[in-house]
Amino acid sequence: MIVTRRHLLGIGTAGVGGLLLGGCDRLNEAPGVRQGLIDSEGLTMRAQRLLIGDALAREYAEGDMSPNFRSNGSVSVESGAYRAHLAQGFAQWTLRVDGLVQRPLDLPLAALKALPQREQITRHDCVEGWSAIGKWQGPQLSAVLARAGLLRDARYVVFHCADRLGGKPYYESIDLIDAFHPQTILAWRMNDQPLSEAHGAPLRLRVERQLGYKQAKFVMRIELRRSLAGLYGGKGGFWEDDRDYAWYAGI
Amino acid sequence: MKDAEPNDARPSGQAPNPGPASLPGDLIYRHRLPVRVWHWTNALILLVMLESGLMIFNAHPRLYWGKFGANPDPAWLDLSGGDGIPFPGWVTLPSYYSLADARLWHLAVAWLLVLSLPAYLVWAVVGGHVRRDLLPRRAELRPGHIWHDIAAHARLRFPHGEAARSYNVLQKLAYGAVLFVLLPGMILTGLAMSPAMDAGFPVLLDMFGGRQSARSIHFICAFGLAVFFVVHIVMVILAGPINEVRSMLSGWYRLPAAREGRP
Numbered sequence: 001m002i003v004t005r006r007h008l009l010g011i012g013t014a015g016v017g018g019l020l021l022g023g024c025d026r027l028n029e030a031p032g033v034r035q036g037l038i039d040s041e042g043l044t045m046r047a048q049r050l051l052i053g054d055a056l057a058r059e060y061a062e063g064d065m066s067p068n069f070r071s072n073g074s075v076s077v078e079s080g081a082y083r084a085h086l087a088q089g090f091a092q093w094t095l096r097v098d099g100l101v102q103r104p105l106d107l108p109l110a111a112l113k114a115l116p117q118r119e120q121i122t123r124h125d126c127v128e129g130w131s132a133i134g135k136w137q138g139p140q141l142s143a144v145l146a147r148a149g150l151l152r153d154a155r156y157v158v159f160h161c162a163d164r165l166g167g168k169p170y171y172e173s174i175d176l177i178d179a180f181h182p183q184t185i186l187a188w189r190m191n192d193q194p195l196s197e198a199h200g201a202p203l204r205l206r207v208e209r210q211l212g213y214k215q216a217k218f219v220m221r222i223e224l225r226r227s228l229a230g231l232y233g234g235k236g237g238f239w240e241d242d243r244d245y246a247w248y249a250g251i
Numbered sequence: 252m253k254d255a256e257p258n259d260a261r262p263s264g265q266a267p268n269p270g271p272a273s274l275p276g277d278l279i280y281r282h283r284l285p286v287r288v289w290h291w292t293n294a295l296i297l298l299v300m301l302e303s304g305l306m307i308f309n310a311h312p313r314l315y316w317g318k319f320g321a322n323p324d325p326a327w328l329d330l331s332g333g334d335g336i337p338f339p340g341w342v343t344l345p346s347y348y349s350l351a352d353a354r355l356w357h358l359a360v361a362w363l364l365v366l367s368l369p370a371y372l373v374w375a376v377v378g379g380h381v382r383r384d385l386l387p388r389r390a391e392l393r394p395g396h397i398w399h400d401i402a403a404h405a406r407l408r409f410p411h412g413e414a415a416r417s418y419n420v421l422q423k424l425a426y427g428a429v430l431f432v433l434l435p436g437m438i439l440t441g442l443a444m445s446p447a448m449d450a451g452f453p454v455l456l457d458m459f460g461g462r463q464s465a466r467s468i469h470f471i472c473a474f475g476l477a478v479f480f481v482v483h484i485v486m487v488i489l490a491g492p493i494n495e496v497r498s499m500l501s502g503w504y505r506l507p508a509a510r511e512g513r514p
């Protein structure tokens with residue numbers, strides 16, 4: 001086949017296409033474009049909530065469970081106070097519940113175990129793409145919030161964690177729709193064992209219709225807030241502040 | 252055989268009227284406006300989705316079958332060797348490693364696909380595009396005919412004159428597979444990876460045999476689209492890029508003449 005002018009033109013077109021790809025990084029960093037992309041998350045959240053209502057995440061059978069549930073993110077906590085509690089089996093530890101509540105609480109692990117328990121075998125989906133199925137047990141978050149009593153302005157539930165990543169404290173937050181969902185629990189037990197350190201001992205949030213980074217480990221304090229502004233980076237979570245991960249992680 | 256009903260709602264007063272027996276070199280109105288708008292928006296959407304999708308895949312370059320799947324579990328595809336980042340910067344968006352940014356693009360642009368594909372499919376089915384232009388006729392589906400077309404393409408002999416007026420059977424099958432299998436497959440498997448959508452519509456999980464199977468099928472469909480994309484570009488270049496690109500911009504296509512025996 002003879003190479004003609006039109007073949008060269010075609011190759012040229014492909015070359016220009018390649019150059020355009022390089023421009024994508026600049027587009028990615030343009031503040032206007034970026035804000036537009038971030039704004040579409042709100043659309044995703046509203047659309048998904050409209051479509052799914054208060055539907056429950058699928059619960060699996062024992063036979064569906066991952067033989068080995070990997071841990072990732074923070075798998076241990078350095079702070080001396082935490083290490084001391086871990087050594088004592090969290091016997092002296094309490095969960096602090098405060099902020100916009102009628103009665104701030106300090107709940108020992110025994111009090112959380114004494115509340116009505118929910119056990120669920122659910123799928124944990126990491127933002128990276130992998131999934132693991134495990135069994136979780138603990139009181140519903142709604143029961144703990146009912147004990148504290150929400151003040152009228154409370155809109156967000158913030159989970160302050162004992163672990164630090166890159167020198168910054170880990171935290172996460174959800175709104176009241178997810179906070180009062182029946183499968184949203186404070187898990188102290190996983191796969192019929194007390195929660196291990198790698199999986200977030202003594203307490204880990206399970207908010208089953210969102211991705212893994214929302215499942216805050218090492219929960220020390222629950223704070224009820226009117227707004228997420230003014231707290232750390234203001235975006236409602238460690239990864240949200242650090243990397244622009246979506247605050248609503250339903251997809 | 253040729254369409255009894257010409258598919259060209261030809262704007263009056265433009266270009267020579269070729270009449271029913273068009274000759275090589277004649278300009279014909281080949282692509283209607285919805286086809287052209289869809290083609291270019293979809294091209295841009297697919298480019299962004301593929302590039303950002305490859306970056307997302309880089310975050311965990313292993314694929315599994317079933318309901319769960321993570322590092323301790325057996326993978327059917329494992330590209331995590333080497334530096335662990337299989338797709339290089341020149342095919343990803345952004346070019347540097349950022350799962351968060353790739354997800355921003357992927358999940359925002361997914362909206363455009365989710366809204367435009369059903370709209371286009373409804374137009375294509377109701378408006379007759381599928382019946383007239385995309386649905387292969389019985390005779391075209393004979394193995395002999397398909398084989399003849401494959402052999403002709405392999406020898407870079409493309410239809411000319413009257414035969415170039417409509418899509419050949421390989422084009423029909425390729426475009427049909429993209430529109431009715433690969434793109435809907437991308438959307439459904441994409442939704443099946445959303446924990447919220449799975450709660451509302453568990454049928455998404457059952458349809459594909461679990462979330463990790465859906466993720467695998469998502470990747471396989473994307474691979475199919477990437478192969479289509481490359482073959483499509485090569486065919487456009489070989490068939491005459493000026494004429495082909497112009498027809499997808501303006502709608503007007505010049506019927507190619509035969510390569511041999513050309514007057």
